[in-house]
Amino acid sequence: MNNCKPEVVAAKIIELFPRIHQDSDPYRVLVSTVLSQRTRDENTEVASKKLFSVYPDVFAIAKAKPEDLYNLIKAAGMYRQKAERIVEISKIIVETYNGKVPDTLEELTKLPGVGRKTANIVLNVSFGKAALAVDTHVHRISNRLGWIKTKQPEQSEFELQKILPEELWGPLNGSMVEFGRRVCKPVNPQCNECPINSCCRYFSDVQKKR
DNA sequence: AAAACGGGGGC
DNA sequence: GCCCCAGTTTT
Incomplete structure (x- = not known):
């Protein structure tokens, strides 16, 4: 990835880790x-x-x-x-x-x-309303990528809404969960296999320490 | 600010 | 065995 703008990276995550809800009732x-x-x-x-x-x-x-x-x-x-x-x-x-x-x-x-x-x-x-739920996955991943730096959920919701276009809020929620479960895990994240590691501050920090 | 809820899975 | 999990409520 050579374009690391948040909206581009977010769209990539949505593309690679789609989330299908079995029920919309x-x-x-x-x-x-x-x-x-x-x-x-x-x-x-x-x-x-x-x-x-x-x-x-x-x-x-x-x-x-x-x-x-x-x-x-x-x-x-x-x-x-x-x-x-x-x-x-x-x-x-x-x-x-x-x-x-x-x-x-x-x-x-x-x-x-x-x-x-x-x-x-x-x-x-x-x-189908534009709503961005900042759960642990969204919070952790956004912090690792370097999109936000706050630890307060309300504050990160506000900041992410400024950074990301509204049409991504919906699909991003579910995709962040999938991505967070399979790759960007809380512990032992699979950074070497991560498709967006070239845009990740956490990954570059880890690389530097070696 | 911190504890409580709670069994299952990753490590 | 210990820590964490699409958090919320109560103390």
Whole structure:
């Protein structure tokens, strides 16, 4: 790579590490995203499949006992609190929103267990809105590349929005996860096999130390 | 600012 | 065995 502008590198990551969401139904995306908090992707998939095979929709989960739901998903590394929140979220959606997931950051973040990142992912994946969720992958990779230098999530969200064109925000979220899982890992990143290492400050710093 | 939630996987 | 994981809430 000879052009290392962030928007070019970001587009390359999106091209090389596409992410396909198996479901775009807002409710399922919301639940899967809550399940994905501090949890590896494989476990999230196992848990959401089990969950939806027993409780197909928001009305079923709203009526479920939190303990039953927890027993169903705990083998995939989920904790009790998450099961409780998912039931609570579902009740609110049924009672307040007539069974439909709200589509604004403000309303979404009022739901228990839904913070800024989760809400942004739902807005982005389900509602096609330009929203950049700065999760650990996006944060780590952006720092390694040298795009940002802050450690504060809110600040990095603001800075990245200035650096990257809006049309990349959506696809970048998922692609950063794939890229972060397979190459730009938290520990032992596969820098030698990394297709964009020539644009990476972390890689050039490591090279210099040898 | 820090702890708690939590089992599974990488190392 | 220890550390980390598409974070959020509570203390």
